[in-house]
Amino acid sequence: MSREAKRTTVLEVGDDGVALITIVNPPVNALTADIFHSLSESYEQALGREDVKAIVVTGAKGIFCGGFDVSGFGGQKHQEEQTRPGYTSVDFFTDGLEGAKKPSVAAIDGVALGGGLELAMVCHARISTATARLGLPELQLGVIPGLGGTQRLPRLVGLSKSLEMMLTSKAVEGTEACILGLVDAVVSPNELLPTARKWALDISQCRRPWVASLYRTDRLGSLKDTRQILKFARSQVKKQALNVKHPLICIDVVEEGIISGPQAGLWKETQESQQLQKSYTTKCLVHVFFAQRGALKVPGITDRGLMPRPLNKIAVLGGGLMGSGIATALILSNYSVILKEVNEKYLHAGIGRVRANLESHVKKGKMTEEKLERTMSLLRGVLDYESFRTVDLVIEAVIEDVSLKQQIFAELEKYCSPYCILASNTSTIDLTIIGERTNSLDRIAGAHFFSPAHVMPLLEIVRTRHTSPQVVVDLLNIGKKIKKIPVVVGNCTGFAVNRMFFPYTQAALLLVERGTNPYRIDDAITKFGMPMGPFRLADLVGFGVAIATGMQFLEKFPERTYKSMLIPILQEDKRAGESTNEGFYQYDQRRKATADPDLEKYIEKARSISGVTVDSKLVNIAEDDIVEMIFFPVVNEACRMLAEGIAVKAADLDIAAVMGMGFPPYRGGIVFWADSLGSKHICSRLDEWSKMYGDFFKPCPYLAERAAKGIPLSLSSDQANSRL
Numbered sequence: 001m002s003r004e005a006k007r008t009t010v011l012e013v014g015d016d017g018v019a020l021i022t023i024v025n026p027p028v029n030a031l032t033a034d035i036f037h038s039l040s041e042s043y044e045q046a047l048g049r050e051d052v053k054a055i056v057v058t059g060a061k062g063i064f065c066g067g068f069d070v071s072g073f074g075g076q077k078h079q080e081e082q083t084r085p086g087y088t089s090v091d092f093f094t095d096g097l098e099g100a101k102k103p104s105v106a107a108i109d110g111v112a113l114g115g116g117l118e119l120a121m122v123c124h125a126r127i128s129t130a131t132a133r134l135g136l137p138e139l140q141l142g143v144i145p146g147l148g149g150t151q152r153l154p155r156l157v158g159l160s161k162s163l164e165m166m167l168t169s170k171a172v173e174g175t176e177a178c179i180l181g182l183v184d185a186v187v188s189p190n191e192l193l194p195t196a197r198k199w200a201l202d203i204s205q206c207r208r209p210w211v212a213s214l215y216r217t218d219r220l221g222s223l224k225d226t227r228q229i230l231k232f233a234r235s236q237v238k239k240q241a242l243n244v245k246h247p248l249i250c251i252d253v254v255e256e257g258i259i260s261g262p263q264a265g266l267w268k269e270t271q272e273s274q275q276l277q278k279s280y281t282t283k284c285l286v287h288v289f290f291a292q293r294g295a296l297k298v299p300g301i302t303d304r305g306l307m308p309r310p311l312n313k314i315a316v317l318g319g320g321l322m323g324s325g326i327a328t329a330l331i332l333s334n335y336s337v338i339l340k341e342v343n344e345k346y347l348h349a350g351i352g353r354v355r356a357n358l359e360s361h362v363k364k365g366k367m368t369e370e371k372l373e374r375t376m377s378l379l380r381g382v383l384d385y386e387s388f389r390t391v392d393l394v395i396e397a398v399i400e401d402v403s404l405k406q407q408i409f410a411e412l413e414k415y416c417s418p419y420c421i422l423a424s425n426t427s428t429i430d431l432t433i434i435g436e437r438t439n440s441l442d443r444i445a446g447a448h449f450f451s452p453a454h455v456m457p458l459l460e461i462v463r464t465r466h467t468s469p470q471v472v473v474d475l476l477n478i479g480k481k482i483k484k485i486p487v488v489v490g491n492c493t494g495f496a497v498n499r500m501f502f503p504y505t506q507a508a509l510l511l512v513e514r515g516t517n518p519y520r521i522d523d524a525i526t527k528f529g530m531p532m533g534p535f536r537l538a539d540l541v542g543f544g545v546a547i548a549t550g551m552q553f554l555e556k557f558p559e560r561t562y563k564s565m566l567i568p569i570l571q572e573d574k575r576a577g578e579s580t581n582e583g584f585y586q587y588d589q590r591r592k593a594t595a596d597p598d599l600e601k602y603i604e605k606a607r608s609i610s611g612v613t614v615d616s617k618l619v620n621i622a623e624d625d626i627v628e629m630i631f632f633p634v635v636n637e638a639c640r641m642l643a644e645g646i647a648v649k650a651a652d653l654d655i656a657a658v659m660g661m662g663f664p665p666y667r668g669g670i671v672f673w674a675d676s677l678g679s680k681h682i683c684s685r686l687d688e689w690s691k692m693y694g695d696f697f698k699p700c701p702y703l704a705e706r707a708a709k710g711i712p713l714s715l716s717s718d719q720a721n722s723r724l
């Protein structure tokens with residue numbers, strides 16, 4: 001049966017006089033026009049039947065509701081027929097359901113998100129399981145809650161908490177929701193429906209209060225407190241949410257409801273949310289939402305019907321910064337982990353790092369001391385390979401030394417079972433070279449984490465042409481289980497993320513040598529939406545890493561590497577970035593970065609080594625042009641990766657850019673953004689710069705061909721060919 005055919009609600013009336021309405025729209029029971037239509041019919045029937053005293057609303061298969069079907073947002077695909085503005089929120093939800101003559105209770109398991117929670121808040125009580133997740137994550141999709149969420153949530157949990165939940169898009173679990181007052185009782189999944197039914201009958205017979213959330217005022221503070229909370233929220237949003245307007249609109253709508261009353265708030269919410277659903281920001285964020293899920297679907301791999309094998313025991317080789325972070329991520333998801341080091345001292349330090357990572361969770365209140373100890377008990381330190389005989393997956397995370405890695409993989413082959421996956425966390429080295437001294441190339445893959453590995457969301461899964469599809473399926477599964485966003489990429493120097501980062505840094509160095517102020521570059525790039533500019537980032541990562549990876553790229557892609565000596569010169573003078581308190585910036589004891597007037601002399605030295613002169617156009621370059629000169633070479637590199645098949649879909653590079661580079665999600669990712677500007681524009685600018693500043697900017701054939709034919713960069717080759 002197709003997904004469309006299953007979109008409905010089911011009404012069952014029990015002998016107890018309770019009508020159970022179940023939303024059925026797998027996989028997450030999202031709300032569509034069909035579902036609203038069917039929900040409305042089910043309600044009408046239940047309200048009209050004399051044998052029905054009360055109503056319970058729930059979702060099929062243990063999931064209450066994942067909210068609005070967002071596939072129509074931002075014009076992603078044909079939007080379903082629109083009803084009159086305010087019909088669903090005011091006429092149906094508020095007047096029809098909340099104002100009905102029979103009470104409703106929501107029985108929540110799985111998730112109640114977005115419109116799902118809004119439906120639950122219209123009910124007169126909510127019962128949930130302890131692990132159900134409830135939230136209004138609309139802002140992460142560029143919209144605001146549009147079915148009364150901005151009005152009811154503050155009235156149920158208070159203004160501060162409601163703003164926190166909406167502005168961070170974070171859900172709360174049933175237990176916390178109960179403490180907050182968002183749900184009325186937490187029960188086991190087996191008790192969920194019986195309790196909800198009883199509760200609904202109790203309300204109908206006045207044994208429990210009949211509460212319409214929209215009109216509650218007891219959780220709203222004084223007007224003075226309200227103004228202060230709203231002022232603080234606005235100031236935070238202005239600092240954090242650059243280039244987007246929906247978080248401030250959300251606060252305005254909440255304020256309208258508190259100042260002018262909930263009906264006025266509902267109307268403002270309706271108007272604003274309908275506008276935002278059509279916005280370009282929403283289109284970008286919805287693209288990222290689906291691209292993230294699409295990254296789990298790899299043609300030729302995940303469509304073969306392979307099932308992931310259970311990987312119970314995992315070994316991590318190397319307890320340094322990366323290895324300890326990876327081990328932390330694994331034990332946090334309940335995997336048994338063996339951490340191997342070469343001697344007691346390093347092992348002790350590695351285990352200490354894992355403990356410190358968990359301790360920071362305790363400090364932030366995300367974990368109890370007791371949970372910390374339980375989690376640590378999943379980690380065992382070893383100094384040899386004896387215990388590797390029973391592991392299902394090894395992740396090597398030692399220093400970037402090819403011959404050391406080759407030796408390790410040869411040893412692993414001797415000790416591990418023939419089914420054990422042998423993965424490397426290398427960030428740049430070719431995996432076939434790492435596995436050269438083994439006969440196990442089919443089970444060798446990259447599992448490239450980003451530092452700090454237990455925090456950063458992206459996991460690059462690197463497959464070589466030898467890696468078996470089963471290994472990729474297993475790694476995708478483990479990535480999902482440890483709550484990472486996995487992207488499968490091909491084997492090449494730097495894989496996807498570092499390959500994009502490289503031209504990014506190089507373009508910045510080229511501009512500086514020709515006269516652009518580095519701090520203006522960082523400023524322009526930060527205003528564009530990156531978490532920091534290329535120079536601040538180089539300081540953070542440290543120049544040792546920048547030089548080592550630079551060498552790899554120079555070796556592999558000499559024709560398009562801009563050879564600046566600026567970073568090595570700084571390093572020579574013991575300015576290696578934040579760790580030495582000096583790099584492109586100066587750092588105080590609190591790690592605050594300030595511009596350094598001394599930097600100019602190093603730039604001049606680098607300029608004279610490169611033999612370039614200051615170009616007045618680049619001294620006075622506009623901010624928009626800085627952004628283009630930094631990011632168009634990145635787009636060019638992304639095009640090369642698509643041409644080479646390193647990424648099978650443009651959307652995978654969008655995810656790699658957003659999750660690995662910090663590219664602003666509200667611009668949709670690197671290729672999505674590039675297509676919004678047009679391949680012709682990008683190609684002609686690169687062409688112009690390559691004539692002035694060299695081959696570093698030269699458009700690659702993939703880009704040049706698509707620009708010449710006016711084809712979007714994101715179109716797959718098959719689609720592009722059929723358009724030719």
Ligand SMILES: C[C@H](O)CC(=O)SCCNC(=O)CCNC(=O)[C@H](O)C(C)(C)COP(=O)(O)OP(=O)(O)OC[C@H]1O[C@@H](n2cnc3c(N)ncnc32)[C@H](O)[C@@H]1OP(=O)(O)O
Nearest residue numbers: 028030066067068069070071113114115137145146147293
């Ligand atoms: C007016 C209202 O205020 C506006 C709204 O309600 S906006 C929507 C608010 N809701 C959300 O943001 C929730 C979005 N969904 C999620 O966070 C997660 O999907 C979830 C927590 C519900 C489930 O997570 P998980 O179990 O990992 O499954 P996940 O792979 O994400 O989703 C399963 C499938 O459902 C789809 N899906 C999930 N939520 C969807 C939604 N709201 N609309 C459309 N499709 C959705 C996914 O794309 C995926 O499709 P696929 O199988 O074809 O790839």
